[in-house]
Structure formats: structure tokens, C-alpha cells
Amino acid sequence: MPSATVPSAAPGPRRPDPAELTAVAQDYLKAVWSALEWVPDGHAKVSTGQLADRLGVGPSTVSEAVQKLSEQGLLVHEPYRGVGLTDVGLGYALVMVRRHRLLETWLVEQLGYTWDEVHDEAERLEHAVSDRLVERLDDLLGRPARDPHGDPIPTADGRVVRPEAVPLVDLAAGESGVVARISDADPDDLRALARTGIALDVHLTVTALLPRRDAVTLAWGGETADVAARLVSRVWVTRA
The missing domain is CATH 2.30.30.90 (Ferrous iron transport protein A (FeoA))
Structure with missing residues (x-):
């Protein structure tokens, strides 16, 4: 199947540890990355309204969170143009996306969940699992390249190979x-x-x-x- 490697986190001295962030921050970073994953223009940004819809919160809540995460150097927000990830924010986002998609794969392949049942379950689990458990799951599952819905699973070093779909x-x-x-x-x-x-x-x-x-x-x-x-x-x- 043809594939293309999409931009990933810039290599750094250590792997991002989501435990350094709140669960809310983890959700926002993952939501921004996921919203832009299949957008053809790699420089596109997600609107605060789209984030509100994805996260199920009000626009004012999103604006406040985006401002805080921007001050922390995790997001970049250009008024009237939308929200994007900084290199640091991208690193954290990819760790969370990897956790989520490996958990979805595990729930389907090992626990008998159907593909329509796994999203909410993985949302809850992704904040609690350790990196060690995630790597054990990856090994147990045979290092899958995609989740049950076909979305690519980022590698441990932050690479993402997306099909040319x-x-x-x-x-x-x-x-x-x-x-x-x-x-x-x-x-x-x-x-x-x-x-x-x-x-x-x-x-x-x-x-x-x-x-x-x-x-x-x-x-x-x-x-x-x-x-x-x-x-x-x-x-x-x-x-x-």
C-alpha cells in the first residue's frame, strides 16, 4: 500500500512524558493533532470552534485552555487563523495518540470489543497507563502500524506513516x-x-x-x- 511519512516531533534529548501535563492538556494536544491529521495542507490550523465540538466543551472554555497552553509553549494560536502545535506540543500529542490507538487495537484484538466501542474506553485508559505498559502492549500486538479504524499508530520515536489515501x-x-x-x-x-x-x-x-x-x-x-x-x-x- 502506498504510504507517506508525515511530519513528526523533532528529535530531542528525551522522550516527552505526558505525566508532566494535566489530563485536560493531554486531551487538547491530542485533539489538535487528530483534527489536522488528514488535512492535506500540513500548515493548516484547527479553529477553536472545531476544538469545542471535538472536546464537547464551550467556546469560552476552549479559549481559556488554548491561551494557557500557548503560554506554556505547547500551542500556537493566531487570531482568526486557528490553533496549531509547537514542536514541544507535537511531541506530547504524538505520545498520547500512540497510547490511544494502541489501546483501541488491544481492546479489539485481545478483549473482543467492536470498533465502535473502543474510543471512549481508550479515552479513559490513555491517561492512566505508563509508557512501560504501552510498550508491552505494542510488543504483544506485534507492533501494529494502524488502529482498528485504519489510523496510523505513531512509533515510539514519534514517526507517523500515513497511507496515501x-x-x-x-x-x-x-x-x-x-x-x-x-x-x-x-x-x-x-x-x-x-x-x-x-x-x-x-x-x-x-x-x-x-x-x-x-x-x-x-x-x-x-x-x-x-x-x-x-x-x-x-x-x-x-x-x-
């Missing part, structure tokens, strides 16, 4: 792709996609666009179905 909605009728990633933003959508049989590594072909029905006709594995545009928007593919 594009949103399925970018494909025209007649084009094909292999599912590389499915957004976990909405558990209901994950369950709906699972019921259709659309999952990672499935080869899909767009056979028709149905704008009046707000749907797309997809073919895979001998099946053909009209899939709601909302569900299609959750899927990313590598072009066949």
Missing part, C-alpha cells in the same frame, strides 16, 4: 479504491458501515453517484448497494 467521495463513477481508513467520529456510522460489509482493506468501486438521493452506489465483494453519502464521507481509500 483520499476521501471516497473524491472518486468519480467508475473509479476504485481499497479502504484504508474509516473515521471513528460517529459510532452509529461505524455500526452502519459494519452492517453493509464495508471495512478496512475492502476493494470498492464507485458505480454511480446519486445526488438526488444523497447516496452513492458502491460495488464490493460481489455486492452492490446504494450507500448514504454521510456514510461514504467517513471512508478513505487508496486508489486502485
Whole structure:
């Protein structure tokens, strides 16, 4: 599968230790990185409104937290342009993303959770586990490159290898792709996609666009179905 290495934390004298931060700070840094992970422009920033939606808090709460984290040298905030990570903030964010995605993988592969159940569980656990436990999990799982939703798992030294995937909605009728990633933003959508049989590594072909029905006709594995545009928007593919 084609892949591209995306920017990672600049090498430093020691590995960032999230225990130095509050759980709230950890959540903010991870949320900023995750919001920008699949944005094509590597210099893009996330708005405070987007952060509020992701974290489920009010805009004033986000503004206060962003200001505090900016003063600590973890975030950079440009008024009217959005929020980004400093190099130091990036290092902490990648450690937290690694913890979260390894925990999700462990919950699915070892404890029998389904992919729509793991996000909230991993959110709770990621603040409590030690680096030693995370490395043991990584070894136990065979050093997986991606989580159950296809999102890449950062390596211990902060490298991220992301597949050269594009949103399925970018494909025209007649084009094909292999599912590389499915957004976990909405558990209901994950369950709906699972019921259709659309999952990672499935080869899909767009056979028709149905704008009046707000749907797309997809073919895979001998099946053909009209899939709601909302569900299609959750899927990313590598072009066949």
C-alpha cells in the first residue's frame, strides 16, 4: 500500500512524558493533532470552534485552555487563523495518540470489543497507563502500524506513516479504491458501515453517484448497494 511519512516531533534529548501535563492538556494536544491529521495542507490550523465540538466543551472554555497552553509553549494560536502545535506540543500529542490507538487495537484484538466501542474506553485508559505498559502492549500486538479504524499508530520515536489515501467521495463513477481508513467520529456510522460489509482493506468501486438521493452506489465483494453519502464521507481509500 502506498504510504507517506508525515511530519513528526523533532528529535530531542528525551522522550516527552505526558505525566508532566494535566489530563485536560493531554486531551487538547491530542485533539489538535487528530483534527489536522488528514488535512492535506500540513500548515493548516484547527479553529477553536472545531476544538469545542471535538472536546464537547464551550467556546469560552476552549479559549481559556488554548491561551494557557500557548503560554506554556505547547500551542500556537493566531487570531482568526486557528490553533496549531509547537514542536514541544507535537511531541506530547504524538505520545498520547500512540497510547490511544494502541489501546483501541488491544481492546479489539485481545478483549473482543467492536470498533465502535473502543474510543471512549481508550479515552479513559490513555491517561492512566505508563509508557512501560504501552510498550508491552505494542510488543504483544506485534507492533501494529494502524488502529482498528485504519489510523496510523505513531512509533515510539514519534514517526507517523500515513497511507496515501483520499476521501471516497473524491472518486468519480467508475473509479476504485481499497479502504484504508474509516473515521471513528460517529459510532452509529461505524455500526452502519459494519452492517453493509464495508471495512478496512475492502476493494470498492464507485458505480454511480446519486445526488438526488444523497447516496452513492458502491460495488464490493460481489455486492452492490446504494450507500448514504454521510456514510461514504467517513471512508478513505487508496486508489486502485
